[in-house]
Amino acid sequence: MVRHRQGGVVPLIAVALVGCRQAGFLDTGAPVAPGDPVALALPAHFPDFPGALPSQAEADLGRLLFHDFRLSVDDARSCGICHEGKKGYTDGFVVAVGALGDAHTRNTQSLLNLAWRGPLTWVQPELTDLRAQMQVPLFGTHPVEMGVDPDVLPDRLAAIEVYPPAFAAAHPDDPTPITMENVERALLAYERLFVAGETPYDAFLQGDADALSADAAAGHALFFSPRLGCGGCHGGLFLDRQTDPSGALLSEQPAYVNTGMYNIDGQGGLPPQETGLHAVTGDPADMGRFRVPSLRGVAETGPWGHDGSFPSLDDVIDAYARGGRLLVGGPYPGDGATSPWKDPRITGFSLSQTEKEQLIAFLESLTDAGANARPFLQTPWCPDEPDTGDAGCIPVEG
Amino acid sequence: MDRTTLLLTSLLSLSLACGEEKSDDDDDDTVETDTDTDGDTDIGADDDTDDDTDDDTDDDTDDDTDDDTDDDTDDDTDAAGVGPDDAWAAMGCEQVGAAAEPLVLGASTAESNTAVIVAADVGTWSLVMPASGDGWFTLEIPAWMTVMHAFTEQGVEIEFIDADPFTEALINGACPDAGISDQRLAFHEWGAYTVRVAEGAPETVWFAIAKEE
Numbered sequence: 001m002v003r004h005r006q007g008g009v010v011p012l013i014a015v016a017l018v019g020c021r022q023a024g025f026l027d028t029g030a031p032v033a034p035g036d037p038v039a040l041a042l043p044a045h046f047p048d049f050p051g052a053l054p055s056q057a058e059a060d061l062g063r064l065l066f067h068d069f070r071l072s073v074d075d076a077r078s079c080g081i082c083h084e085g086k087k088g089y090t091d092g093f094v095v096a097v098g099a100l101g102d103a104h105t106r107n108t109q110s111l112l113n114l115a116w117r118g119p120l121t122w123v124q125p126e127l128t129d130l131r132a133q134m135q136v137p138l139f140g141t142h143p144v145e146m147g148v149d150p151d152v153l154p155d156r157l158a159a160i161e162v163y164p165p166a167f168a169a170a171h172p173d174d175p176t177p178i179t180m181e182n183v184e185r186a187l188l189a190y191e192r193l194f195v196a197g198e199t200p201y202d203a204f205l206q207g208d209a210d211a212l213s214a215d216a217a218a219g220h221a222l223f224f225s226p227r228l229g230c231g232g233c234h235g236g237l238f239l240d241r242q243t244d245p246s247g248a249l250l251s252e253q254p255a256y257v258n259t260g261m262y263n264i265d266g267q268g269g270l271p272p273q274e275t276g277l278h279a280v281t282g283d284p285a286d287m288g289r290f291r292v293p294s295l296r297g298v299a300e301t302g303p304w305g306h307d308g309s310f311p312s313l314d315d316v317i318d319a320y321a322r323g324g325r326l327l328v329g330g331p332y333p334g335d336g337a338t339s340p341w342k343d344p345r346i347t348g349f350s351l352s353q354t355e356k357e358q359l360i361a362f363l364e365s366l367t368d369a370g371a372n373a374r375p376f377l378q379t380p381w382c383p384d385e386p387d388t389g390d391a392g393c394i395p396v397e398g
Numbered sequence: 399m400d401r402t403t404l405l406l407t408s409l410l411s412l413s414l415a416c417g418e419e420k421s422d423d424d425d426d427d428t429v430e431t432d433t434d435t436d437g438d439t440d441i442g443a444d445d446d447t448d449d450d451t452d453d454d455t456d457d458d459t460d461d462d463t464d465d466d467t468d469d470d471t472d473d474d475t476d477a478a479g480v481g482p483d484d485a486w487a488a489m490g491c492e493q494v495g496a497a498a499e500p501l502v503l504g505a506s507t508a509e510s511n512t513a514v515i516v517a518a519d520v521g522t523w524s525l526v527m528p529a530s531g532d533g534w535f536t537l538e539i540p541a542w543m544t545v546m547h548a549f550t551e552q553g554v555e556i557e558f559i560d561a562d563p564f565t566e567a568l569i570n571g572a573c574p575d576a577g578i579s580d581q582r583l584a585f586h587e588w589g590a591y592t593v594r595v596a597e598g599a600p601e602t603v604w605f606a607i608a609k610e611e
Contacts, residue, residue, distance in 0.1 A: 076541070092589045094511045097540040103516045303590065309511040311536075311592065318508070329505030329528040330512035 062190025219362025260324025323348025
């Protein structure tokens with residue numbers, strides 16, 4: 001288990017972090033004072049940033065909190081460890097496992113481009129408030145994810161030397177800024193800055209005809225072809241909105257779709273622990289309907305599916321090509337292709353091995369390879385290994 | 399480097415780093431490991447070894463056998479060797495009579511993620527093999543640098559893909575007559591590991607794990 005180095009912290013480090021006039025994390029080169037909005041340079045083809053940009057100080061505070069293992073009951077989980085940059089801001093698990101070892105029922109979703117996400121989670125169309133959503137992983141008990149006690153955390157943070165100046169910088173007019181509300185606001189501010197829009201596909205969208213490899217370009221054509229029709233649900237800039245055959249958006253809201261993953265009883269049943277939108281609405285027609293996820297960064301976010309039950313993108317494509325997944329073994333056998341609740345657009349298609357590889361090449365072109373290296377997205381905390389020479393990181397006190 | 403020097407160095411570097419692009423990602427807070435991906439975990443006790451485990455077994459059980467298991471090819475004794483008689487092995491013995499949770503295995507790698515075990519400290523399962531072929535499941539390891547013992551019936555071959563086996567599947571030294579094997583493995587990173595139960599196993603396979611602290 002990774003543990004942080006123990007020991008005291010010199011307050012000057014905190015002051016330096018908070019007061020650092022750093023370049024914008026998308027490298028605008030513009031210095032930013034702590035009270036100024038972050039210098040967010042969005043890709044030109046992205047829509048405006050929804051809402052107000054946070055101050056640099058609030059985003060810095062959010063960065064500290066997001067990567068701090070002490071925001072969990074066992075000091076072993078941070079937000080950032082379950083939404084890890086190298087894994088497309090997911091965790092690599094089939095289903096998430098909480099700090100106390102509780103298995104969850106769904107696969108961890110990516111935080112990329114969260115500011116434009118709209119409805120959150122796999123099955124809650126009404127949930128668009130990120131602050132409300134983050135209370136589930138922070139405080140939830142069924143199951144425990146991080147297991148934070150909201151009555152204890154502010155006092156604990158107040159005793160960690162780096163935090164009082166960081167909170168004060170983020171809330172200069174607040175005499176008692178270390179509150180759970182401000183913790184949540186800072187996390188929200190930071191998470192909304194995970195912008196990934198510098199992919200080969202983005203360059204292609206902006207007019208660079210050579211940005212996609214030959215295979216990816218062929219895969220792009222297949223993806224949006226009437227034969228495959230992937231773009232019907234994975235359309236729009238973030239590849240999570242329904243579009244018509246011309247590519248025009250049919251709705252500003254994402255769809256909730258039963259893709260024929262399960263049919264455990266011959267009547268379209270799903271594993272009982274996760275039945276989709278049906279669990280929220282009680283409507284039988286919502287059985288197995290889950291939010292269409294964005295495909296940005298999809299090559300890094302495996303395993304796939306709302307429950308992580310697809311080990312590879314090959315398996316995902318095979319299921320779509322078949323018009324629904326056939327499970328011969330395992331706890332939930334059945335032929336999803338014959339589910340009565342399956343979306344009528346999932347009809348199957350033929351695909352050669354070469355075409356499958358091209359389709360995957362296109363999906364891989366949706367990865368912003370540079371996003372993970374941006375300094376602002378790295379943890380500010382020192383790793384546990386003794387003196388790794390990681391100059392600039394903040395040692396963790398006990 | 400003493401602590402004061404470290405902190406001052408950190409402060410100086412932090413100040414200098416303001417606005418600087420940092421190209422590497424070495425400060426990620428996960429453990430960087432050299433995950434062994436060779437996958438050549440030659441697991442499973444040979445059927446022909448029952449009468450050939452007398453002399454060498456004690457020598458093989460008191461030390462790490464990770465390096466020398468592949469080298470000892472002069473005979474098959476290691477493949478059927480007796481593992482250590484220690485607390486971990488004893489935990490495997492204790493699981494023999496414990497209630498086993500049934501788990502129907504997937505029939506292909508594509509189905510492995512539909513059958514998931516989250517590695518608790520100790521647990522026992524009754525793995526139900528598919529009608530034909532290998533059985534597949536996924537073992538979720540929720541902590542870095544997990545060292546775990548996997549126990550199953552002697553003669554059953556279980557492959558933990560991408561794990562790093564310290565030993566082969568040895569006869570459990572704490573209860574050598576119980577008919578169960580004991581394999582010690584490392585899982586360097588947390589995450590989901592695919593597990594294959596080789597075709598030819600009984601219809602239901604007893605399987606247990608015990609994590610080392």
